[in-house]
Amino acid sequence: MGIYQEPRFIIAGDSCVFMEIGDEISIKIHKKVKGIFNYLREKKITGVKEITPAYRSINVYYDPLKIATKEVISQLKKAEKVAKEAPTITSRRIFIPTVFGAEYGPDLEEVAQQHNLKPSEVVDIFTQYDYLNYFNGFMPGKPYLGGLPKILETPRKKVPRFNVKGGAVVIYGRQVALFGLPEPTGTNWIGCSPIKIYDPRKKEPVFLKMGDYLRFIPISEDEFLRIEKKVEEQTYKIKTEIFREK
């Protein structure tokens, strides 16, 4: 388990190669993926159309009329050797104001019951941790957040909800997500943030970056409405700080 001795290359159709560098979700593998991803993005290899990272893999989409598959693989092997682990100093900690429970988080009660906790205790625990954004994906701006403590590990719901609104804060397994747009989901909806992690009105519509740490801050409903209005007027500034790992 962990990082492979040599990366594994997987042919995915006639115009894409997957590079896998390990077989688990871990911060160590994440840092390596981020390092390779940043290196490849800067290198701009002719014929490569797009590079997309995930937990333990990087997909390279290429035009086979411009670059041979074996050349793509040899470039990836080189990148894996050259790219250093991504430096941690550039990580941001982002504060996400969130209302928990009631209509803002209809599954909070049930989650609390499952763990024999009070809803307020779930919120206390949940807001003490920083959640690492391993990468964005699935929907515009949506982070894949890890780091939910074992005590809050919660299985997906048996019956999915048809549509959960943008701003929803959800937990599933030991993962956390924050929605930019409404989507159907089987995850447990515990809170709602007034901030928009995806705002198509903006020149850079996606706010979160791979490697950001998110900290959820409990707020009141009044504060939610106040921030929501500012977000709508595009005058709200999301609070961030430099994050240094222990």
Place this chain on the structure above:
Amino acid sequence: MGGLLFKDGGYFTTIQDLGRWGSQSQGFCISGAMDHFALKVANLLVGNSLGEACLEMTFKGAEIQFTGDTLIALTGADMLPEINHKPINQWKTISINSGDLLTLKSAKSGLRTYLSVKGGFDVPIILRSKSTTPREKIGGFKERTIKKGDIIKTNNNFNNQKKLKYFQLKDQYIPKYDSKIKKIRVIDGPYSENFTEKGIKAFYDSLFLVSTDIDRTGYRLEGPLIEHKIDAGRLISGAMVTGAIQVPGSGKPIILTAERRTHGGYPAIATIATVDLPIIAQSKPGDRFKFELIDLTKAQDLLKQENNFFKSFYAYVEILI
């Protein structure tokens, strides 16, 4: 300034080009034309660059009044087009006078029809593409499908039609969408090792029916269940690829198409050769697929042949004027 006034938007009409490449790492899907072949031919017939945005009309076409002189072409599914109530041909350059009315019906064969206009549509380029993804509220005309009453401007206001050439793709190069059993060429994987031998045999030996659950995100197929090895039905989430035939725990395959999600966690038994994606785009519920395994070299050679077709396009057309 020329434009198109929609008297009827059709069943599902959007602006699409060759897709929004380069933003999957921010969570944006690639989107773009389901049938890249028909889109490219439509563009070449009016002298546009290969990847200019066209209208993609699904199942039932639009009714359009033109508000300026222009050239158009219609490719893909046959929607029995008429200009001012007189039938016209598809896969051909068509001269349009201001005020002309284009009417399209339901697709007689195939599913998706492309309409190109000379100079392209005047819609903003968002994240390097004009493609519409309604789910993501991005791109195209007002980030949505076209409705009755919409007016879309075109980039060209031209008055030199006489100097232009008119082309018709020779009949033998026009794709036929009628056959009920379609051969689809695929290459192995990614993650075909997660299936049992029995599962793989079922995949290549059987016919699969296109279900009614099809859209620009994916095509669900009906057929024998494809068996996973024990505990091999889920993967650590990773980025996906268009054309992948994923098999979730149900054992029923799903073909990922243009608006597929960026990431997912099911193994794919095979991935469709890019040159055969247009066959999927033009297939309807009730059609049947037979998958044929080819290797990577063969799939890339087919793509080169397709590219050569576009490079030498004018060898495959009749020049009308």
